[in-house]
Amino acid sequence: MGPVRDVCVIGLGLIGGSVLRAAVAAGRTAWGASESTVDAEAAAADGYDAGSDVAAALRRAAANDALVVLAVPLTAVDAVLRLVAEHAPGCLLTDVTSVKGPVRDAVRRSAPDARFAGGHPMAGTAESGWKAGTPELFSGAAWVVCVEDDTDLSAWREAAMLALDSGAHVVPLRADAHDETVARISHLPHLLAAVLATVGAQGGPLAAALAAGSFSDGTRVAGSRPELVRAMTEGNRAALLPVLDEALGLLGAARGSLASTGGLAATVNAGHDALRSLTEHRAAPRASVTLDLGAPDAREGLLALGERGGRLTALDGETLTGEVA
Amino acid sequence: MGPVRDVCVIGLGLIGGSVLRAAVAAGRTAWGASESTVDAEAAAADGYDAGSDVAAALRRAAANDALVVLAVPLTAVDAVLRLVAEHAPGCLLTDVTSVKGPVRDAVRRSAPDARFAGGHPMAGTAESGWKAGTPELFSGAAWVVCVEDDTDLSAWREAAMLALDSGAHVVPLRADAHDETVARISHLPHLLAAVLATVGAQGGPLAAALAAGSFSDGTRVAGSRPELVRAMTEGNRAALLPVLDEALGLLGAARGSLASTGGLAATVNAGHDALRSLTEHRAAPRASVTLDLGAPDAREGLLALGERGGRLTALDGETLTGEVA
Numbered sequence: 001m002g003p004v005r006d007v008c009v010i011g012l013g014l015i016g017g018s019v020l021r022a023a024v025a026a027g028r029t030a031w032g033a034s035e036s037t038v039d040a041e042a043a044a045a046d047g048y049d050a051g052s053d054v055a056a057a058l059r060r061a062a063a064n065d066a067l068v069v070l071a072v073p074l075t076a077v078d079a080v081l082r083l084v085a086e087h088a089p090g091c092l093l094t095d096v097t098s099v100k101g102p103v104r105d106a107v108r109r110s111a112p113d114a115r116f117a118g119g120h121p122m123a124g125t126a127e128s129g130w131k132a133g134t135p136e137l138f139s140g141a142a143w144v145v146c147v148e149d150d151t152d153l154s155a156w157r158e159a160a161m162l163a164l165d166s167g168a169h170v171v172p173l174r175a176d177a178h179d180e181t182v183a184r185i186s187h188l189p190h191l192l193a194a195v196l197a198t199v200g201a202q203g204g205p206l207a208a209a210l211a212a213g214s215f216s217d218g219t220r221v222a223g224s225r226p227e228l229v230r231a232m233t234e235g236n237r238a239a240l241l242p243v244l245d246e247a248l249g250l251l252g253a254a255r256g257s258l259a260s261t262g263g264l265a266a267t268v269n270a271g272h273d274a275l276r277s278l279t280e281h282r283a284a285p286r287a288s289v290t291l292d293l294g295a296p297d298a299r300e301g302l303l304a305l306g307e308r309g310g311r312l313t314a315l316d317g318e319t320l321t322g323e324v325a
Numbered sequence: 326m327g328p329v330r331d332v333c334v335i336g337l338g339l340i341g342g343s344v345l346r347a348a349v350a351a352g353r354t355a356w357g358a359s360e361s362t363v364d365a366e367a368a369a370a371d372g373y374d375a376g377s378d379v380a381a382a383l384r385r386a387a388a389n390d391a392l393v394v395l396a397v398p399l400t401a402v403d404a405v406l407r408l409v410a411e412h413a414p415g416c417l418l419t420d421v422t423s424v425k426g427p428v429r430d431a432v433r434r435s436a437p438d439a440r441f442a443g444g445h446p447m448a449g450t451a452e453s454g455w456k457a458g459t460p461e462l463f464s465g466a467a468w469v470v471c472v473e474d475d476t477d478l479s480a481w482r483e484a485a486m487l488a489l490d491s492g493a494h495v496v497p498l499r500a501d502a503h504d505e506t507v508a509r510i511s512h513l514p515h516l517l518a519a520v521l522a523t524v525g526a527q528g529g530p531l532a533a534a535l536a537a538g539s540f541s542d543g544t545r546v547a548g549s550r551p552e553l554v555r556a557m558t559e560g561n562r563a564a565l566l567p568v569l570d571e572a573l574g575l576l577g578a579a580r581g582s583l584a585s586t587g588g589l590a591a592t593v594n595a596g597h598d599a600l601r602s603l604t605e606h607r608a609a610p611r612a613s614v615t616l617d618l619g620a621p622d623a624r625e626g627l628l629a630l631g632e633r634g635g636r637l638t639a640l641d642g643e644t645l646t647g648e649v650a
Contacts, residue, residue: 122535122537141537142534142535142537144535171531171534171535173531177531180528181528181531181532181535182535184524184525184527184528184532185525185528185532185535185536185537185539185540186535186537186539186540188521188524188525189521189539189540189542189543190539190593191576191579191589191592191593192517192520192521192543192576193539193542193543193596194579194592194593194595194596194597194599195517195572195575195576195579195592195596196513196514196517196572196596197595197596197597197599197600197603198575198595198596198599199509199513199568199571199572199575200509200510200513200599200603201599201600201602201603202509202571203505203506203509203510204632204634205606205632205633205634205650206496206498206502206506206631206632206633206634207506207509207510207603208603208606208607208634209467209496209607209634209635209636210447210467210469210496210506210507210510210511211510211603212447212466212467212510212511213545213546214510214511214514214515214518214545214546215510215511215514217514217518217542217543217545217546218514218517218518218542218543218546219596219600219603220538220539220542221538221539221542221543222596222597222599222600223597223600223601223604224597226590226593226594226597229589229593229597230588230589230590230593233583233589233593234583234587234588234589237583237587240583241580241583241584243524244576244579244580244583245580246524246527247520247521247524247576248573248576248577248580250520250523250524251516251517251520251569251572251573251576252573254516254519254520254569255566255569255570255573258558258559258562258565258566258569259566262559262562263555263559264516264554264555264558264559265551265555267516267519267520268515268516268519268551268554268555268558269551270519270522270523271518271519271520271521271522271523271544271547272519272522272547272548272549272551272554273526274519274522274523274525274526274547275522275526275544275547275548276548277526278522278525278526278532278533278536278544279548281530281533282533282534306531307529307530307531308530308531309529309530309531309533309534310534311534325530
């Protein structure tokens, strides 16, 4: 087992604040910085090693070869990466942003010397800011850690270790596969919920009086903070557009079939079968797997596992263990 | 207070079987008949007055001036109405089908002498058949009882009394208002859930591995029995088509905006505002109201209440009491 790295978290909102707490709870030396003095002061008041001087936090990371965690909104990533390039150019770097292709491209552009592996812990709440964070936020969650052809496996290892230390399981994926999948299972649901809520409200007080389970379920995430929903959907534009087109195509086909033959069998049966196949996959028995991060084909092994829906649950030295259906 | 009517239920599946149980539990004399011998025998085995001779059940209803409740699938309504016209032509008649315009038209066509007020108890489970029913199925549910310009108010009164006896509250509405509203808050959610499940499953095992709350919520009703979803959506074709077009228009606008400007503010903000307005309406303080069923403007009073999202919770003689925001 290698050394336990120090952790430097840039950005102390819900996710970054929870990463800092989780790292400290796991026994790591960890510090944070945020340009939001509200979050920085709240973190310091809670006894964490936190301040508002991002450059100083990064210089300390460089001096200690710490893992730097970018936990700022996508729109602020480029600016922070320029600080990384200035103050900790060769650092071990990961991030916790909800889209992975744009961050990968930004790192290549703005901090090309960083040893980088992107990450996305798939957890959150409707709240935001330091105050909303907890050390247990990632417990039981999937945490994607990206693998590209040029990914530094030492950086990948450190990002995965942080995820595991936080109670999450690791899903290794290419950034593009991540972005397409979250477009399907997270971003499209948010847009459909918004559309459904809007169409429902056109029914006025009567709609409110008669709406029951199917409407409540289908609109629940329309209650999320609009700026968070916009950040993740707009930030994933390239992957979301073709997924939106799939949904429009299917809904248009349903409309056409209802108008012409009066039938909705194709739409309804396909949806029912699809949900069953997903449910069966989640319930399928899983086999244990072991991967050697030091093997020459480690990248291929990681990606094959992730693409099959597998997960990694422990890392001991260079040996990863996990499970796959 | 008028006489407590006997109740004759035709169709003993989930809804009809629950109506029969609820009527008996309320102290009514009630009997049922179903062409499904499985349901009829199961009802009889549970100690209910039930058989498979629909004509005999209807003749008994005619002899006792009972309230006849049609609880058969929409596709079987015309055939049963012809039996009503033959064996109990002037009976008090209601139904519990999920669309109201088509049943209203069928009654005018096939059983024009019946004293009819359509109904729709907005309750159900994923299961079907007599075995799935309970006397409490309608407890706390909305039960729409339709009011048209030609609705016989004695039939409306009997249908409302049955709903109240079953533990539901009554929402008085025109059939067309009902059908448009359920298209918005029930049928569209089912179609969007089917589309979302289908798009999600295109993401394969990886989608299953990463899907969390927004996807589970948005696809839950895709697990409903396809034949039930088809029956209600296809049966409401006329009202559902324009609602589907609204959804397609909004989703298409989102797609266009994302592709051109990259922004989704209009879509996301509209959905958030719509959900909040619906939630606020449901939480709004309600005032008590009283209506006199014997008043010359009783129909107008009922419709005004229903259209404002109001509900009726008790009926004593000709006096209805309820609440509205």
